Amino acid sequence: MTRPASRVAPPTVRTAPALAVVVCHDGDEWLGKTLAALRAQTLLPRHVLAVDTGSRDDTRALLDAAADGPDKLLDGVLTLGRKAGFGEAVATAVDHAVRRWGDPGGWVWLLHDDSAPEPDCLATLLTAADVAPRVGVLGPLALDWTDPRLVVEAGLSTDASGHRQTGIRQGELDWSRLSGADGSEPADRFEQSTEVLAVSSAGMLVRRELWHQLDGFDPALPLLRDDIDFGWRANRAGKVVLCVPSARIRHVRAASREFRGVDAGQHPRITVSAPAMDRAAGLRTFLVNCSALSFVLGLPRLTVLCLLRAVGFAMQRRMPNAGAELAALRYLLSGKARLREARRRRSGRGSVRGLFTSRLARLRGAVRRAGATIVRRRIEADAALGRLPTVETRPRPVTEDGRRPVGPDALPAGALPGRGGVRRASGLRRPAERIGVVVPVEAQLEPGLRPSPRPRPSPTRRDGEVKPAPDLVFVDVSRRTVLRQILLAPPLLLFVGLVLLALAAHVGRFGGLEGGRLLPVGDLGRIWSEYLATWHPVAGGTAAPAPAALAVLGSLGALLWPFGGPHAAVGLLVYGDLPLAGLLAYAATRSMPVRRWVRALVAVAYAAMPAATAAVAQSRLDAIVVHILLPPVLAGIAALLVRGRQERGSTAWLSTAAGSAFGLAVIGAFAPLVHLLLVVTALAGFVLVPGHRGDGKRRVAALFAIVLMPLALLLPWPAVVIQHPGVVLQGVGATVPEEPVSITRLIGLAPGGPGAWPILGAVVVLAVLAGLVLRPARAALPGLGVVVLGVGALVLVRSVPAIPLTGGPALHGWSGPALLVIGWGLLWALLGMCRPNAQGLVPVLKPSARTVARVAAVAGAAAVLALCVGAVVPGRATPPRDRLVLASTLTHELSLTQRSVLVLPYDGSPARQSAGRAPEFGDDDFAPTPTTPGRFARLAGQLMTGDKQGVRDALAEATAAGVLFVVLPDRATADRLHAMANDLIADAPATSDGRPVVRMELNGGDAVLLSPELAKRAVSGLSPPSALGTGGIVPVAASPPDLAVRVSDGPSGRLLVVAAEEEPGWVATVGGRQVPVVRAWGHLVAVAVPTRAADVRIEQPTALRSVLLLVQGAMVLFTLLTAIPGRKGR
Incomplete structure (x- = not known):
């Protein structure tokens, strides 16, 4: 007999004395799950009210569905305007519940439509x-x-x-x-x-009594x-x-x-x-x-x-x-x-x-x-x-x-x-x-177990399964x-290790940095005054733009002003080259999927490159700056070319472009050849690297930023580079003759000169060749492309001589910057071959991959160790110490009188003339007037090897050009000069390196008033008088470039001569009326003086220079602000 089925009573639903209020506003994306979660509560609230604040999506439909039917969840849906706040919505629901049920419960449970x-x-x-x-x-x-x-x-x-x-x-x-x-x-x-x-108000449970006591949320x-x-x-x-x-x-x-x-x-x-x-x-x-x-x-x-x-x-x-x-x-x-x-x-x-x-x-x-x-x-x-x-x-x-x-x-x-x-x-x-x-x-x-790159799997599988x-x-x-x-962390260990390595390499060089291509550096005020001035008392005076390297050094010196200003900046670059270059090289490779210790070893290898150690030993600031900034700038250019495929729609490229352009401008201020090389790299990459669809505008804007923004940052220095191509090949720094370099040294990445072992860098070349044989990869192509461009630059430097700014015979440039580009390109290619699962150009040798990897790791560590030893032992070589420091009495006299000192050629360096001080860093990078190099060569030849009359004429010409002291190369030259000049010169205290100094005894100054007889001789192109005590020369207490003097009544034909090279741009006024500028003694600025008393003013206009400086300053500010990375997207 079958027993009748017993009736199973439905489970009782437990409720709590609470009023749940769900506030909704355009939340249909999450509201369904919110209502389902509310329905699944083990203890349901006594009443549930929803408040819709003017939703424009499907929120209202979802609420109406939940408030209807036998299994309805909501006891009501209230509607408010879109501008109603959360507190207003809850207060409306609570008041409605009290009016409707009297006691909706002792608790109010607040919920959002997205909770x-x-x-x-x-x-x-x-x-x-x-x-x-x-x-x-x-x-x-x-x-x-x-x-x-x-x-x-x-x-x-x-x-x-x-x-x-x-x-x-x-x-x-x-x-x-x-x-x-x-x-x-x-x-x-x-x-x-x-x-x-x-x-949080999402899920907040509050006593209703407290809610009323506090009047709810603040309106x-x-x-x-x-x-x-x-x-x-x-x-x-x-x-x-x-x-x-x-x-x-x-x-x-x-x-x-x-x-x-x-x-x-x-x-x-x-x-x-x-x-x-x-x-x-x-x-x-x-x-x-x-x-x-x-x-x-x-x-x-x-x-x-x-x-x-x-x-x-x-x-x-x-x-x-x-x-x-x-x-x-x-x-x-x-x-x-x-x-x-x-x-x-x-x-x-x-x-x-x-x-x-x-x-x-x-x-x-x-x-x-x-x-x-x-x-x-x-x-x-x-x-x-x-x-x-x-x-x-x-x-x-x-x-x-x-x-x-x-x-x-x-x-x-x-x-x-x-x-x-x-x-x-x-x-x-x-x-x-x-x-x-x-x-x-x-x-x-x-x-x-990784999938093959071809064919690419679709985001959704064919069976509809969603990606995990x-x-x-x-x-x-x-x-x-x-x-x-x-x-x-590898960066910290890398930095500490390279600092110790730098201390070991420079243990004998502390205390003096000058030598090689580095002349003494002026103080912060002098550097900035030189850079901002329109006219510069260098090489007899020139209105050519100052080298942008002075602005870079002045800016860095301003940041380090409490520690010594520009001197500390130079010390940071020279002594800190190893750690700075290594750390920036490590940071430049952060986007490459390579193990950190591999990147660290590559960074150490780059920091200890023979070309870099030679640049430090020879005090070549241009190569040092290239060594430090080359990896991050190249990494920025590469990121701009490929970022569109990785961060589509992102604006992070703007800060990358600005930062890369700023670094490129700094490189261009010291090494225009590398600047040009990096621009060519960007142009070639733009053509060869395919972009993402819809990414053309970004790539074009980034390319224009890389090409044009550095030129604006360097204004007006690029004009000098265009007019004097020798600057491109030789860079910024003192003019020195370069030694010939053999092919063996170049293969070993050694540029010649002290500071580097000849063939040590060949280990990098061998490592790249071994990598190409064992693990060729497409990721190595960018680095190999940089190597090709670097080789082209090296061939250009070694095969094309150029006349330096200071004049003289054509000289070959130093191969160090080009070798640095080649070295970083080789290491970049090597990193590309170290990427896991790198996509190869040809099948990779796999039978003994682990063994090859271990051997390669040991060999790489040994090679890096050898490079470090090569950075310490030969890196201690000190450059020739041709430090020119005048005696303090002479320095004080020059600063008071603003007269000039003429330094004759010494150990291959050219003749230099500077007013108010001894020659300093940047003097050889001012473009002189076209006749100045020839005049300097003639003066130096006459003073060192000329006959008696030639020596006396040369001394008279130097005196007319404002020279007060002459620095001679050696004692023999000084004795010969004394024998030829007799009473026209007198001995002065020698320089710090023992070179003799003589004082000019002829009457002269930065500005002199000539009698009519001497004025006729001056404008006719004859030599100045060389007899001691010649009359008709009256010194004037004024100095170029801005002279304002008042002359008294006198005879007709007088001439005011200024110790400054005559060139376009000089403006003269007499009595407020502009008068023509004439040439005195064949090359100096002069103005005819009237017979009656008058105010005479001679000056170099500064309007154009001021405009260019304003444009440059605005561009620098814009670039720095733009280079600050923005916050990453969510």
Whole structure:
């Protein structure tokens, strides 16, 4: 007999005395999951109301569907305007519920349309509230919407600057969902409830009595920061605000992350961005709720802070953030915040001590975030290479029988009556010592299991299966881990090792840098006055533009002014060449998927290149600057050519283009040949490297920036380079003859001269050749292309001589900069062959790949060690010490009289003349007038080897040109000159290197007034008088380039002669009327003087130079600001 089926009664639905309010605004993307999560609650609220604030998507349809039918979830749907705030929506729902049901429950549960509570969220919150009568507000642990393993909020706080604080660092994990690899429970799980300043309004559970007592959320905060303000007021009312991590909710945070627009509280004609609204609300929340003293001091403090932050954001091109700071400041100072009125309405004397985020807590948090960022980036870089940690990378879910503590055990000390205890110092929990790093799943595959690059798999499989989500790697960020990551990081070890190497190489060179191509460097004021001046007292005087290298040296000297100015800048470049070049070379390869130790070895090899050690030993600033800046500039150019395929739609290329152009301009200021070579590289790359579809405008703009921006930064120096091609081949620095270099040395990357072993650099060439045989790869092609261009530059330098700016015979340039380009190209190609799974040009030799890799690693380390030894032993060679330091009495006299010193050729260096000082760095890079080099050569020849009359004429000509002292090459020349000149010269103290100095005894000066007889002789092109005591020469107390003198009555035909080379540009006025400038003694500036007393003015116009300097300064400022990297996208 069949027994009748028994009727199974439907399960009873448990409800809680709570009113749930769901506020919606254009959230149909997330609302479905929110309603499903609300329906799945194990303990449902007694009533559920939804408030739609004018949504324009499908939100209303979803709400109507949930409020209809037998299994309806919502008890009603209310509608407000789009500008209604969150607090207004909740208040409307609560008032409606009271009118409709009388007692909708003792609790109000607030939900956003982008928040999905877990099934036991409400039950856990109510359980915690039942055992804590003092609790007025509770909030769950907020998890990431897309990956609930990540925690985003665990209570809220604020600081004295109005910033929102969550106590959660990026990548912090919800360990309740995970366990260790051995099944053990981690110690830093979110279990203990904590007393906080506030909790997020998404999932907030608040007593309805407290809600009415506090009049709900502040109407002045329609959307953002209303939860912190409400929690602060609840604490001041004597209630406890509790974060219950056992209750969890997933939250998108769509408004604060700008996933949707902000309409609440907007002006009809003015739209305020979410960052601006959030910043203004944060400042108002602090000022309204803080103490009276903090309020009085806070207004001026926050005003200054907002202005400084706005400037900082603007420099980073984060214009929305800068605008937010200014908008918040305008909101406060305009009176719209109504701070006094709001402070009068605040009641209660409850303390928030310990819940507020102090400055020390912010500093501690910043240090922790920095450490976590270092570890996270290290893991992401390893994941890009297919290598991940093997510890705790595959956690298992917590067993279902694992229970979370609830009730009194879950409450903090002080939450229950009668319990004592001390609150947490920061108000928020301390971040965990382990975080999660998101990595792609395919990053964990072995190299042999990676898919072939052809054919490429489609993003979605044919069976419709979605690509797996990224996995997490769990990383320890304790002090020990962070300290290990910092102290054992290759950049730090690289820098420390290269500093020690530099100290060993320069142990005998400290104290004096001059020598070789480096003349003594002037002080900061003199360098800048020389660069900014229109006319320069060098080589008899010239109005040619100053070399841009002076501006670079002056700028760096200004930064190092407390440590010695330009002298410290030169010392930094020379002594710090090894560590700076190595560190920048390492940083330039950061985008290459190569192991860090390989990059570090390559950086050391580049830093110890023979051409670099020779450049340092010979004090060649042009090659040193190329050595330091070449890798980052080439890396920037490469990034501009390929970035469109990696970061489509990104504007990061702008800062890269500006930074590369600035570095290229600095290189061009010292080594125009390398500048030209890099421009050719950019042009060739633009033609040969294919771009992304729709990326043409960006590539063209980047190309124009690379080509044209450095020229604008160097104005007007490029005009000199174009007019004098010798500067391109020889670079900037003192003119010295170059030694011939054999082919063997060039193959060994040695440019000749002291400081480098001849064939040591051949190990780099051999390494690249071996790599091409064993592991040819397409990634090596860019480096090989740079090698080809460098070889072309080397051939040009060694085969084409050019006349230097100082005149004389044509000279070959130094091959060091070209060899540096070749060396970096070889190392770049070598790095391309070291990439894992590099796409080969031909099949790779695989039978003994591991053995070959080990042998290559040992050989590479040995080669780098050999290069380091080669940098120390021969690098100690000191350049010829032709330091020209005049006696202090002579230096003082020159500075007072502004007369000139003439230095005759010595050890291959040319003749030099400078006024008011001894020759300094940059003098050989001023383009003289066309006749000056020949005149100097003739003067030097007559003074050193001429007959008696020729010597006397040369001394008279030098005196007329303003020369007071002559520095002779040796004592024999001095004795011969004394025998020829007799009483026209007198001995003076010798220079620091022992060269004799003579004083001119003929009458002269920087400006002289000639009698009519001598004036006729001067304008006829004859030589000046060489007899001692000749009359008709009256010195004038004035110096070029700006002379303003008043002459008295006198005979007709007088001539005012200025010791400056005559060239276009000089303007003379007599009595306010412009008069022609005539040529005296064949090359000097002169003006005819009238018979009556008159004011005579001779000057070089500065208008054009000033305009060019303004353009250059504006371009420098624009480039520097643009080069600051912006914030990365989300």
